[in-house]
Amino acid sequence: MSQESLILHKPGEIEIRQVDRPSIGSNDVLIKVSACGICGTDRHIFHGTYPASLPVSPGHEFAGVIVETGSGVKHAAVGDFITVNPNIWCGHCPSCLQGAPHLCTAMRALGVNLNGGLSSYCVVPEELVYKIAPNVDPLQACLAEPVSCVLHGLDRLQIKAGYRAAVFGGGFIGQLMLQTLRLQGASEVTLIEPQAHKRKVAAELGFQAIDPFAGKSALEELADLDVTVDCAGAGDVLMQCVRATKQGGDILLFAAYPQGRTVSIEPYEIFRKELRVIGSFTYPDTQVRAIRLIEAGAYKLDSILTEIGLEEVEDLLQGKRDEDVIKGVVRMT
Ligand SMILES: [Zn+2]
Ligand SMILES: [Zn+2]
Known part of the structure; x- marks a missing residue:
């Protein structure tokens, strides 16, 4: 089966095309992506000013529905509406071993080093998915990641x-x-x-x-x-x-x-x-609070978010929409 995927081949070179739907490992879940936010980090990756592993399908702020689970998955289930912590910690470096995994020196991230949310489907390790109430608009649910970052910054x-x-x-x-x-x-x-x-x-x-x-x-x-x-x-x-x-x-x-x-x-x-x-850099533990705040409608986002199509992402990354878009969010189909 194929899927639509936005791929950054090298800095400045983006393509939207049909690719094979990814297969999952035993501890992964497959997400049908509902929405994905575009952020400043994506722009840096696009311009080659933030280290990334190319080619990659960008997008580290996303939410979606689990459509498949690996044989070893215990806590997530098909049908769950989830948000993603995109950061994969190594578990062995001095930061990981001393309670600061978000400062992992060997960190990889979905949408940076591994394919992220600007594809119809995305493979996510089970431990990185966080359930969110199914009635939350995906355009807001996908913002659990940036909200988590902000909460961590202010916690400091x-x-x-x-x-x-x-x-x-x-x-x-x-x-x-x-x-x-x-x-x-x-x-x-x-x-x-x-x-x-x-x-x-x-x-x-x-x-x-x-x-x-x-x-x-x-x-x-x-x-x-x-x-x-x-x-x-x-x-x-x-x-x-x-x-x-x-x-x-x-x-x-x-x-x-x-x-x-x-x-x-x-x-x-x-x-x-x-x-x-x-x-302040990413976050270790604030995603549950971020989800609670989003579920409670604590953030006023209507005037800040702009729904865009996948084909508009490149313009956003090139800065062509800076006059009218504060935050572009793609509703994935
Ligand atoms: Zn971001
Ligand atoms: Zn580490």
């Missing part, structure tokens, strides 16, 4: 109800970050974002949204924040975070800066203000 901070926060960068992750900060008790959350349509969706949800290039005053007035989050990964945003964060405050570096990129920073400010600059 010392945050309290009533704190003041700012998020730099209003792409999808930035929008999730705004909403999650509010869910966690922030009384004031500000978005700093140059693109008007991204500010607009945040403002409609009650967030303060400022344009960093519309005169300097608004940006300069941002001060003494308990938490700042860099979801932009561009320009001098990290230094702006350093300036805007209060003494003893936290800076979360959540943007996927291209490998090798350097930025200028004034270390004195980090020293004098005793700031914590905290990185």
Whole structure:
């Protein structure tokens, strides 16, 4: 049997074609993919600025229905509606052995090193599937992965109800970050974002949204924040975070800066203000909470998601839809 599959042959070269439906191993399940999100990491993979094993069918944010189980599968069943943790941990490296498997030095990921969700069917090891309520829209269910990442990032901070926060960068992750900060008790959350349509969706949800290039005053007035989050990964945003964060405050570096990129920073400010600059990479254990939040409708996503067809993915990866799409999600058929 064949299936439709989007394949990245090499950086910049994508093809949609019919390929053989994959076969599963004894501890795998076969997923009929319902929906798959396209994210910044996919864009980096497309441009060759994030390490991947090509050719590959990308897509690491996906949900679907189990249609086949291997002989050794015990906890998943045909018909289950599931979300996927795309990260496959080796189980043997120092990180895996010391309770931080998401920092596995031999990690492989579906959609990066193995075929992912931009195919009609995908092979997933049983331990990476998480059930989600069948009434959840697949376009939202597939976002369990990015929500899990955001929850892990904020878990790494010392945050309290009533704190003041700012998020730099209003792409999808930035929008999730705004909403999650509010869910966690922030009384004031500000978005700093140059693109008007991204500010607009945040403002409609009650967030303060400022344009960093519309005169300097608004940006300069941002001060003494308990938490700042860099979801932009561009320009001098990290230094702006350093300036805007209060003494003893936290800076979360959540943007996927291209490998090798350097930025200028004034270390004195980090020293004098005793700031914590905290990185975050994928997640070890937040997917169950992410699923609960999605099932509960905790995130307002209607104005942020755009349903696209498989044939539109390439335009998205090339940045041709940046003016109208914040988050493209493919409903797979
Ligand atoms: Zn992603
Ligand atoms: Zn490992």
